[in-house]
Amino acid sequence: xxxxxxxxxxxxxxxxxxxxxxxxxxxxxxxxxxxxxxxxxxxxxxxxxxxxxxxxxxxxxxxxxxxxxxxxxxxxxxxxxxxxxxxxxxxxxxxxxxxxxxxxxxxxxxxxxxxxxxxxxxxxxxxxxxxxxxxxxxxxxxxxxxxxxxxxxxxxxxxxxxxxxxxxxxxxxxxxxxxxxxxxxxxxxxxxxxxxxxxxxxxxxxxxxxxxxxxxxxxxxxxxxxxxxxxxxxxxxxxxxxxxxxxxxxxxxxxxxxxxxxxxxxxxxxxxxxxxxxxxxxxxxxxxxxxxxxxxxxxxxxxxxxxxxxxxxxxxxxxxxxxxx
Numbered sequence: 001x002x003x004x005x006x007x008x009x010x011x012x013x014x015x016x017x018x019x020x021x022x023x024x025x026x027x028x029x030x031x032x033x034x035x036x037x038x039x040x041x042x043x044x045x046x047x048x049x050x051x052x053x054x055x056x057x058x059x060x061x062x063x064x065x066x067x068x069x070x071x072x073x074x075x076x077x078x079x080x081x082x083x084x085x086x087x088x089x090x091x092x093x094x095x096x097x098x099x100x101x102x103x104x105x106x107x108x109x110x111x112x113x114x115x116x117x118x119x120x121x122x123x124x125x126x127x128x129x130x131x132x133x134x135x136x137x138x139x140x141x142x143x144x145x146x147x148x149x150x151x152x153x154x155x156x157x158x159x160x161x162x163x164x165x166x167x168x169x170x171x172x173x174x175x176x177x178x179x180x181x182x183x184x185x186x187x188x189x190x191x192x193x194x195x196x197x198x199x200x201x202x203x204x205x206x207x208x209x210x211x212x213x214x215x216x217x218x219x220x221x222x223x224x225x226x227x228x229x230x231x232x233x234x235x236x237x238x239x240x241x242x243x244x245x246x247x248x249x250x251x252x253x254x255x256x257x258x259x260x261x262x263x264x265x266x267x268x269x270x271x272x273x274x275x276x277x278x279x280x281x282x283x284x285x286x287x288x289x290x291x292x293x294x295x296x297x298x299x300x301x302x303x304x305x306x307x308x309x310x311x312x313x314x315x316x317x318x319x320x321x322x323x324x325x
Contacts, residue, residue, distance in 0.1 A: 002043045002115050003323040006108035007034035007315040008092070008099035009149040010186070010280050010289055012231070012239075013246050014224025016253060018143030018160050019199070020135065021206035022217050028160035029224045030145045031170065031231075034153040034315040037092040039104040043112040046084040051076075054088035071106050074133045079113045087112075093310065096192035098281020103146025106130040107319045115321050123318055124167065127151040141203040153318030157228055176234045181314055183236065183292055185299070187307040189262055191285025198254045216252050223249065240275025240291035247278035262288070265305055272301035 009032050017028030046052055053059040053072055064081070067073040072087060087109070095101045107130045114121045121129075130147035134140045144165060148158055152167055155177070159166040172180070205213035223246045230238045247266075251257045258266075262279060265288060269277060273294030280287045287310070292298050299309060 001323055001325050002041075002112050002321065004041045004043075004108045004112040004115065004319065004321050005038040006041075006104040006111070006150045006319040007153055007317075008037045008039065008101060008104055009034050009146060010099065010184070010287075010312075011145065012224070013227035013242070014158075014221055015145065015281075016143070016202060016250070017217050017221045017224070018145040018158065019141070019203055019206065020143075021203045022214075023160035024162040026214075026218070026221075028143075029158065029221050029228075030143075030160070031155075031157045031224055031228050032145060032149045033155040034149050034318060035099075035312040036315045037099065037310070037312055038315075039091045039101055039108050040089065041105075041108040041112045042088040042090075043116060044086055046086045049084050051084060052086040054086075070138050071102070071133060072109060074137045075106070075109050075113060078129065078133060078137075079110070079117065081113060081116075083116075085116075094192060096285070097188065098279065098286025100146035100150065100281070102134065102140075102142070103130060103148075104150040104319075106133055107147055107150040111319045111321060115324055123148075123151040124165070126319060127165070141199040143199075151319050154316045155314060170228065171232050173234060176231070176236065177314070179236060180231070180239075180291075183295075185290050185292055185295065186280070186287045186310045186312060187265075187290075187302045188287055188310060189265065189279075189285055189307060191259075191262075198256050201254050201256075213253065216249055219249050220246065236291065237275060240277075242276070243278050243289075243291055244270075244276030247276070250278065265302070265307060268301055268305055269298060273298035 011032040014030035018030050022028055050062045053069055061067055064076045093099055107126055110129050127148040131144050145158055148167055155170040157168055157170055227242050269290050273292050274290035277290035280289050
């Protein structure tokens, strides 16, 4: 029996510049944090020949090629699994909410398969294998930050180039980290969505050298770098303001990035204790994250607006084997 967990993530800045269509030409930068909300993979050898796959659906097949779940199928192929397995997945938060669940799922699954084969794997290699499956094999129009943050954990900076990804922890004083953790609040908008449409639009425009899109991503990258510097200086008030500016530029990436209800909730938050914030993920739904000065006022306002809070702490362990027997 093998149980692996992989953290979900929140992004502070630079999201969108981790797509190959942008960073292969201009270099990308993103900064984000793993949180203590997880995707879990349970794996063990099946009693009878075949593969039993349990997620939102259930599959029973005899051959890997028959598996419908694309990430599971391609992961088993990549590691040349020739044994009969039962694989089940669970998550603390539903997919389609902008917290990087697909990247967390893939890193957790690969970690479990490596553990089954008694392989040690570095977080960088784990992240790259997950990216290879999702981006190269399955052709998803996504970036690399989700897989990397899930694999590494912590509050981490990533520099993306055509040749490599450089990952390093944010140099954050412990007391500032505690204040940041205490003053960041997450609220579910009530919308789940498939981000592929928004990301496909960004990808297409970046590949076509659309001037407005490229210039917007340039600004988003610079804001990500400025957020890094601001956090390292410990200026959390300015950090909140930069989140607000970052969100304004993210909305310019696609008309589907936000909607009337999200905009109304965002404006309500700014009037009720939030310094600034942003929608987490590619847009269109999921979670609103705010840096706040008045927790009680904001929680009451968001509650009246029908938004549920999900509390969290930072995760510093990354993708981890919990049980191996």
